[in-house]
Structure formats: structure tokens, C-alpha cells
Amino acid sequence: MRRFGFRLEPRSDLPKWLPWAVPVGSFFAALLVGAIVLGVTGQNPLSVYARIVDRAFISEGAFSGTLVSATPLLFTGLCAAVAFRIGFFNIGGEGQFVMGAIFGSGIALKLGADAPGVLSVAAMIVFGAIGGGLWALIPGILKARFRTNEIITSLMLNYVAAVIATYLIFDSNSFWRELSGSGAVFPKGKVLPTVAWWPKLDFGSIIVPFGFLLGMVIAGWLYALQRKTRFGFEMRVVGGAPTTARYAGMKPTRVVVAVAALSGALAGIGGATDVGNFRHILDPKGLQQSGFGYAGIVVAALARLNPVAVVFVAILLGGITNAGYALRGPDFPAGLVGVLQGLILFCTLGGEVLARYRITRSARPSGVETTLEPA
Amino acid sequence: MEAATAPAVAAFHVTKKFPGVIANEDVTFDVRVGEVHALLGENGAGKTTLSNILTGLYRPDSGWIEVLGQKAEFHSPRDAIAAGIGMVHQHFRLIPTFSVAENIALGSAHNPVAGRFDMSAIEERIVALSESFDLPVDPRAKIWQLSVGEQQRVEIIKVLYRDARVLIMDEPTAVLTPVESEVLATTLQSMARNGRSVVFISHKLGEVASIADRVTVLRHGRSIETVTENDVTALASLMVGRDVESVKRSTESTTQSLAASTPVVLEIDDLRAVGDRGLTALDGVSLNVRAGEIVGVAGVAGNGQRELVEILAGLRRSVSGSIRVDGESLENGSTRHPIRLGVSYVPQDRMGTGLAPDLTIAENMALKKYRRPPVARPPFIRQSVIDAEARELMERFDVRAPSETTPTRRLSGGNVQKVLLAREMSGDPKVLVIASPTQGLDVGAVATVHQLLLDAAESGVGILLVSEDLDEVLALSHRIAVMYEGRVLDVVERSDADVQRIGLLMGGEMEESA
Numbered sequence: 037m038r039r040f041g042f043r044l045e046p047r048s049d050l051p052k053w054l055p056w057a058v059p060v061g062s063f064f065a066a067l068l069v070g071a072i073v074l075g076v077t078g079q080n081p082l083s084v085y086a087r088i089v090d091r092a093f094i095s096e097g098a099f100s101g102t103l104v105s106a107t108p109l110l111f112t113g114l115c116a117a118v119a120f121r122i123g124f125f126n127i128g129g130e131g132q133f134v135m136g137a138i139f140g141s142g143i144a145l146k147l148g149a150d151a152p153g154v155l156s157v158a159a160m161i162v163f164g165a166i167g168g169g170l171w172a173l174i175p176g177i178l179k180a181r182f183r184t185n186e187i188i189t190s191l192m193l194n195y196v197a198a199v200i201a202t203y204l205i206f207d208s209n210s211f212w213r214e215l216s217g218s219g220a221v222f223p224k225g226k227v228l229p230t231v232a233w234w235p236k237l238d239f240g241s242i243i244v245p246f247g248f249l250l251g252m253v254i255a256g257w258l259y260a261l262q263r264k265t266r267f268g269f270e271m272r273v274v275g276g277a278p279t280t281a282r283y284a285g286m287k288p289t290r291v292v293v294a295v296a297a298l299s300g301a302l303a304g305i306g307g308a309t310d311v312g313n314f315r316h317i318l319d320p321k322g323l324q325q326s327g328f329g330y331a332g333i334v335v336a337a338l339a340r341l342n343p344v345a346v347v348f349v350a351i352l353l354g355g356i357t358n359a360g361y362a363l364r365g366p367d368f369p370a371g372l373v374g375v376l377q378g379l380i381l382f383c384t385l386g387g388e389v390l391a392r393y394r395i396t397r398s399a400r401p402s403g404v405e406t407t408l409e410p411a
Numbered sequence: 412m413e414a415a416t417a418p419a420v421a422a423f424h425v426t427k428k429f430p431g432v433i434a435n436e437d438v439t440f441d442v443r444v445g446e447v448h449a450l451l452g453e454n455g456a457g458k459t460t461l462s463n464i465l466t467g468l469y470r471p472d473s474g475w476i477e478v479l480g481q482k483a484e485f486h487s488p489r490d491a492i493a494a495g496i497g498m499v500h501q502h503f504r505l506i507p508t509f510s511v512a513e514n515i516a517l518g519s520a521h522n523p524v525a526g527r528f529d530m531s532a533i534e535e536r537i538v539a540l541s542e543s544f545d546l547p548v549d550p551r552a553k554i555w556q557l558s559v560g561e562q563q564r565v566e567i568i569k570v571l572y573r574d575a576r577v578l579i580m581d582e583p584t585a586v587l588t589p590v591e592s593e594v595l596a597t598t599l600q601s602m603a604r605n606g607r608s609v610v611f612i613s614h615k616l617g618e619v620a621s622i623a624d625r626v627t628v629l630r631h632g633r634s635i636e637t638v639t640e641n642d643v644t645a646l647a648s649l650m651v652g653r654d655v656e657s658v659k660r661s662t663e664s665t666t667q668s669l670a671a672s673t674p675v676v677l678e679i680d681d682l683r684a685v686g687d688r689g690l691t692a693l694d695g696v697s698l699n700v701r702a703g704e705i706v707g708v709a710g711v712a713g714n715g716q717r718e719l720v721e722i723l724a725g726l727r728r729s730v731s732g733s734i735r736v737d738g739e740s741l742e743n744g745s746t747r748h749p750i751r752l753g754v755s756y757v758p759q760d761r762m763g764t765g766l767a768p769d770l771t772i773a774e775n776m777a778l779k780k781y782r783r784p785p786v787a788r789p790p791f792i793r794q795s796v797i798d799a800e801a802r803e804l805m806e807r808f809d810v811r812a813p814s815e816t817t818p819t820r821r822l823s824g825g826n827v828q829k830v831l832l833a834r835e836m837s838g839d840p841k842v843l844v845i846a847s848p849t850q851g852l853d854v855g856a857v858a859t860v861h862q863l864l865l866d867a868a869e870s871g872v873g874i875l876l877v878s879e880d881l882d883e884v885l886a887l888s889h890r891i892a893v894m895y896e897g898r899v900l901d902v903v904e905r906s907d908a909d910v911q912r913i914g915l916l917m918g919g920e921m922e923e924s925a
Contacts (some may be wrong), residue, residue, distance in 0.1 A: 264794070266781060266789060266790055267790065269774070269777075269781050269792050270781075272767070272774070273770065273774075273778065276767045276768070276769040277767035277768065277769070277770075279763055279764050280763070280764055280765065280767045280778070281767075282746055283724065283726060283746060283756070283765065284746070284750075284778040284779055285725075285746045285779065285782070286746075
């Protein structure tokens with residue numbers, strides 16, 4: 037371990053500015069590395085970045101488009117943030133999002149065109165939450181009961197969810213599948229009745245999807261839950277010190293299961309939003325291509341698992357995604373957005389290590405003392 | 412056997428300091444060829460540090476080691492192994508999914524061709540060793556299939572396989588059943604007859620007296636004496652050997668016996684439990700604590716004290732027996748019930764069990780009252796109440812920290828313990844269970860903690876004080892219970908306490924008929 041003469045030493049105390057400096061610094065570090073990539077491929081990094089900012093936030097209608105891209109990221113970001121905070125590494129936001137979309141679209145189709153719009157939208161939120169929540173309960177209960185690794189189980193369930201969605205549309209005559217008209221030739225989902233289309237609120241120059249507002253409210257609610265309630269207090273103790281939680285009379289496994297369900301429910305509402313607010317159809321291919329669940333992990337990490345910060349990070353990354361769509365063309369590298377997101381996550385995680393540890397020159401000669409407890 | 416030859420291994424004036432602790436000071440002893448030599452001492456007497464120096468894990472700050480009369484300098488365990496010194500650790504270092512032969516070959520210098528394992532040759536050699544030293548073991552068995560005793564044999568063969576002339580065994584019987592221990596004793600003696608030397612680390616007097624040829628007693632890091640003694644009483648007084656009078660004088664005022672009419676607040680009856688390894692940890696423990704009484708539990712670590720306090724806190728389930736708090740019976744394995752019945756618990760592992768290090772002092776102080784008003788107003792908690800109560804407790808218990816929002820991981824050991832005591836004493840407890848209350852604290856903090864405990868008892872709290880520090884137990888307790896191998900061997904009034912006898916009991920020796 038120490039052959040290189042450097043060691044990582046835990047910092048004893050964190051300066052106040054560090055929690056802010058790390059994500060901001062990581063973001064700019066990612067831009068810097070991204071600039072090198074751009075430079076190597078013959079682009080002018082500055083002009084590319086300028087165009088991204090323009091098409092994400094400034095030009096006409098850009099911000100409205102950014103909010104559309106940000107909405108699913110907001111939900112999957114909250115999903116990851118709330119779970120990671122208590123040390124439950126839910127990588128399954130992707131699958132929970134898909135299950136939310138399946139459940140949400142299912143109830144909207146079931147209620148049909150004659151139901152009141154308010155009822156349809158409310159039912160979609162509830163059913164989306166149930167779909168995602170149940171899907172996340174599986175790794176949650178497995179971890180609590182059998183100590184399975186939730187990273188693996190939740191990740192595997194992403195594939196299962198994707199296959200289920202594909203099955204419903206492509207491989208069966210399910211309730212979700214359109215069997216008349218062009219659907220008889222090309223497999224596709226039924227279009228939701230327009231009463232179940234979620235509203236988009238027009239604030240003059242900016243159009244805000246209802247789903248985004250909902251996400252903002254939920255983010256605020258989560259913040260209050262974590263900071264102001266008994267359950268939030270238990271979450272904090274369980275996340276930082278599970279043994280101590282047990283000692284204090286808490287039931288860590290119950291907290292973990294509850295938070296797993298909550299986390300999945302958030303992604304599930306995101307899935308319902310995706311169907312209700314934007315696609316109006318269960319679209320397995322589209323869901324798979326967008327990979328919102330994984331991007332949500334980036335969002336949560338950059339927001340340092342703070343639900344309120346997730347809102348802003350979702351807008352930031354949504355902006356980059358949105359600009360990526362708008363600028364895609366022969367003179368704009370199509371993979372750049374993905375590269376940038378990957379670099380941001382990479383730099384954030386690297387920055388996190390630097391925040392927690394300081395790098396020192398190894399003082400002691402080679403030996404094995406570090407592996408030993410003092411006598 | 413009187414050896415004319417140089418000692419197999421010897422330490423001269425070895426001193427080793429750690430920050431704040433002198434682990435070994437001027438230790439001198441020698442191990443002859445073909446003898447079983449015991450290192451006897453209480454916890455913290457410096458036995459483990461000394462063996463780590465002999466095996467090259469630590470380097471002494473001063474003093475030196477000689478092997479067969481030659482001065483030796485070990486830079487790493489590899490050097491020690493090359494010099495023929497091997498260690499059998501208390502906690503085995505074996506890979507469960509590997510076979511016996513694979514484990515033994517692992518890291519050994521005996522691979523005939525680099526990069527190639529000749530398994531059959533290795534197995535042959537293992538069989539030869541196991542036959543000549545009477546250590547039956549199947550080289551092809553996987554470690555996880557073996558009993559603890561068999562695993563220990565593998566560890567011993569591993570050391571012999573590397574041509575060790577000297578085997579150091581750290582508390583080898585701690586993990587064994589009585590029958591396995593007897594088998595081990597014969598093995599060690601047969602190894603000695605075969606010309607190997609065994610250094611046998613233990614605090615069990617009977618064992619030491621019956622197995623060892625000579626005994627070196629360590630106390631407070633110093634080598635007191637090397638004796639050929641096999642009289643346990645003499646060994647006990649060498650091991651404990653403290654100035655009893657001074658302790659008595661300092662505590663006379665606080666430890667008068669309580670009136671027999673004082674109500675019993677904690678009643679433990681015939682408690683049985685198993686430890687983490689599935690061996691019996693508590694073998695029928697019965698003990699009472701009265702209101703306002705401090706009952707000290709003395710004993711060497713690993714004799715069931717940890718299991719006892721964990722059961723009282725609900726962190727571990729008992730197999731049978733009952734616990735009553737103020738007459739009400741305690742639910743088995745519930746951590747919430749003891750809190751509700753007024754059982755406070757200050758664990759030995761303060762940071763890992765008692766506190767959430769990343770949370771603030773205020774939050775940690777609220778850890779056991781966050782569920783009920785006034786802190787809780789379901790489903791909310793009131794941060795202002797938490798903070799206000801914390802400020803008051805910090806004042807009352809003299810917790811020194813910048814503010815109540817300081818994370819507890821930034822506090823010094825003494826302040827950590829004060830935060831814990833503040834929380835555990837503030838909820839109007841009936842019983843306080845406290846384990847190693849002053850371990851690792853500086854002198855000033857020790858005095859503060861002791862005073863807090865005495866004050867709590869004064870106010871009517873029944874205290875169960877578990878400590879390996881006999882001085883502490885003697886200084887604070889009204890009555891002293893000695894635990895050994897999961898049983899309370901005896902409970903004595905402080906005023907009648909005979910330190911030598913307590914030392915004997917700690918080593919598992921009941922007094923001879925007298």
C-alpha cells in the first residue's frame with residue numbers, strides 16, 4: 037500500500053468551506069478535463085462551452101427545455117440522495133423509474149378518458165410511487181433480512197424492469213400495448229387519454245412542467261423530513277453509526293427498509309412524471325436510452341446528497357443535456373454530454389476523497405505497523 | 412532442564428513507548444532451549460507488546476533482543492521468522508476457503524520452485540510435522556470445516572513449517588474449550604521435549620502453573636521477576652502486587668456498606684449466554700445491585716463481562732435466566748425496553764457504540780430522549796429543545812467544546828466520556844451499567860469520571876461498574892464481584908476485600924479450603 041511513499045490520512049476536522057468547494061471545484065475540474073478532450077478533437081473548448089450555456093439557459097425557450105430535461109433527473113437525484121445518505125446504495129433508480137412509468141401509465145389508462153384530470157394525475161403520482169417503492173423494497177428487505185449487497189441486487193433489478201417494460205410493449209398483447217391502427221404494425225404503447233396529461237405551467241417566457249414543481253415541493257419536504265422529524269433523526273444516526281442507532285433503541289433495519297421504499301417511490305414518481313408530463317406513452321426504448329436512473333446518481337453526488345441542492349444540480353445537468361440535444365450536429369461532438377457527465381461524477385468522487393483525507397508523505401519506513409492495533 | 416547453551420531467545424532492557432503509554436519498560440527475560448516459558452500479567456501489563464517486539468512487528472525504543480546468544484535486529488516479521496521465531500496469534504490468520512496445506516504454504520519461503528506450488532511435497536511435509544509433534548490434521552481439509560482447536564493446530568504447524576525454534580502463543584486457550592486446552596498443554600510440552608521453545612502468554616494462573624517450566628511476571632510494562640514457581644498464590648500476588656493500603660485510604664469515606672433494607676434495583680438471576688464464537692460466555696451469572704450501590708465487576712477481559720453488559724443493554728440476547736429492574740422483568744434482546752425501565756449504559760466502545768461521531772454534541776445527548784416529549788412533538792423533533800438541553804448538560808457536566816453543535820468526533824477522550832455520562836445520567840436512571848469508564852483517559856478526566864460515578868450513587872442510582880482496572884474497582888465499589896469464564900466466582904464486601912484473593916479469583920483459582 038505504501039510503497040509509493042504517499043499515504044491518505046483522514047482529516048480530523050473539515051473546514052466550513054470544504055463542503056461547498058468540493059462540488060464546485062470538481063465541476064470546474066471536469067470542465068477543464070473536458071476542454072482537453074475537446075482541444076484534442078479539434079474543437080475550441082471555450083466556444084463549445086459558450087454555446088452550451090447559451091442553448092441551456094439563455095436563448096429563447098432554452099430554459100423551458102432545460103426544465104424538461106431536469107425533471108426526471110430531479111426525481112432520480114432525490115432517489116439516490118435520500119438512500120445514499122443512510123448508507124443504502126440504491127443503484128436501482130433506473131429500474132424504479134421504469135416501474136413507476138409502468139404503474140403510472142397503467143392507472144391512467146385504466147381510469148380512461150372520462151375520469152377527472154385531477155384524479156388521473158393524482159392516481160398516477162400515487163401509483164408511480166407504489167411501483168417504484170415496491171421495486172426498491174426488494175433490495176431493501178434482502179439487505180435487512182439476509183445482508184445481501186444492495187448495490188448488486190438493485191442494479192440487477194434495473195435489467196429486470198427494463199425487460200418487463202419491453203415485454204409489455206413488444207412481446208405481449210398487454211394492457212399497455214396499442215393493438216389498433218399503426219400499433220398493429222409497429223409495436224408501441226397506448227397513448228394516455230389527454231385528461232391524464234400533466235399540465236405545463238406558463239410563466240411568461242418560461243414554461244414549467246408540473247412534474248418539476250412537484251419535484252421541488254418533494255425536495256423541500258424531504259429536507260424537512262431529514263432535519264425536523266423523529267424519523268429524520270433516526271435516519272441521520274443510522275446513516276452515520278448503525279451500532280449506535282441500535283444501542284439508542286432504534287431499529288436500523290426498519291429504517292433501512294423504509295428509506296429504501298421511500299427512495300424507490302421518488303424514482304417511481306419520476307417515472308410517472310415522465311409518462312404523464314412528457315411522453316404520454318409507455319416507451320421502453322426511450323426509457324432505456326435516457327438512463328435517468330444512473331444520471332441521478334451523478335446529480336445526488338454533486339449535490340452532496342442534499343435534497344435542496346439536488347434541485348439546482350438537476351437544472352445544471354439538465355441544461356447540459358438539453359444543450360446537447362439542441363446542438364447535436366456535424367460540428368458538435370454528440371458524445372460530449374455523456375463525457376462531461378461522466379467527468380463530473382469522476383471528479384466529484386475524487387474530490388470527495390480529497391475532502392475526507394489529506395495526502396501526506398509516508399513518514400515511517402516500510403513495515404507493517406499500520407495493520408496493527410496498538411497493544 | 413538447566414541449559415548450558417545460550418537462551419533460545421532473550422530480551423534485554425527492552426523499552427517501548429506509544430503516545431501517552433509506556434507499554435514496556437526495561438523488560439529483561441530469557442527463554443531457554445526446550446522450555447515452556449509463560450509470560451504472566453494482567454491486561455495492559457505489556458505482554459502483547461513484548462511478543463510483538465520478539466516477532467519483529469514492533470522495534471524497541473531501547474534495549475535489544477538476542478537469539479541463541481547473538482544480538483538480533485528485526486525489521487519485519489520476516490526477519491523474526493528467518494531467525495526461527497514464530498507467533499501463533501489469538502485470532503487466527505487463516506483463509507477459510509483455502510485448504511490447510513494452502514494456508515500453510517501461503518507466504519512460506521519453502522516453495523521449491525518460485526511461482527510453482529508442489530502441493531504433494533507440501534502436504535507430505537505437513538503430515539511429517541503433524542506426526543512428529545502429535546498435531547493431527549488433514550492437510551486437504553478446508554479451514555472452514557475445522558473446529559477452533561484444529562484451526563489452532565494449523566496455526567502451530569504453520570509456524571513449525573517455517574522452521575521456528577521458538578513459538579510465541581498469545582493467550583492460546585482463550586478460544587478453546589477445556590478439553591482442547593488440555594490437549595494443547597500436552598502438545599506444548601511435547602514440542603519442548605523436541606527441543607523447541609514455547610513462550611506462552613496467559614493470565615490464567617492455574618494453566619501457567621501447570622504447563623510452564625518458568626514464569627516471567629509482567630506488571631505495568633515491567634518484568635517483575637522470573638520464577639520457577641508453581642504455587643498459584645505466590646504467582647497471584649506477583650501479578651496483582653499492588654499497594655493495597657493506599658487504595659483503601661483514598662476511599663474509606665465512600666464505601667461503607669449499604670443498609671440491607673436498601674431496595675434492589677437490578678437483579679440478575681442465573682443468566683446464561685453464548686459469545687460471538689458460539690462458546691459459552693455466561694454460565695449462570697447471578698448478581699444484585701441495590702439503589703445507591705456501586706457493584707464492581709472485576710476480572711480479566713474476555714471472561715463474560717462484555718456479554719453481560721450487552722445483555723443488560725439489550726444488544727445481545729441471553730439464552731436463559733432473568734433480569735429484573737426495580738422488580739420489572741427485562742425483555743430479552745430489546746434495546747428500547749432497558750431505556751424505558753431506566754437502565755443507562757455507558758459502553759466501553761464509546762465512539763463506536765455510545766456515540767454517533769459525525770453528529771453534534773446536542774444530537775448525541777438527545778439520542779435516548781428524541782422519541783418522547785419534550786424533545787419530540789411527533790412526528791417532529793424540536794431542535795431548539797435539543798440545543799437548549801444540551802447547553803445545560805454541557806454546563807452541568809463540564810463538557811469542554813466550542814459549542815453544542817460541535818461534532819463529537821472532534822472531542823477529546825475525557826469530553827467524549829462526559830458527553831456520554833451526561834446523557835446517561837440525565838434521564839433519571841435507576842441503574843447505570845458502565846464498562847471501562849476511564850480506559851484511555853488522562854488523570855484529570857479519570858478523577859472527574861470517578862467523582863461523577865460516586866455522585867450518581869449518592870443520589871440513589873444503582874451502578875454496575877465493569878472494569879479490568881482492579882484499582883478502579885477497589886476505589887469505587889461497595890461490593891466486588893469477580894468474573895472468570897462466565898461465572899461470578901465470588902462477591903465480596905469492599906471492606907473485607909483481600910486483594911491477593913481477588914487476584915487469585917481473577918486467575919480462576921478458588922481459595923484452598925480455609
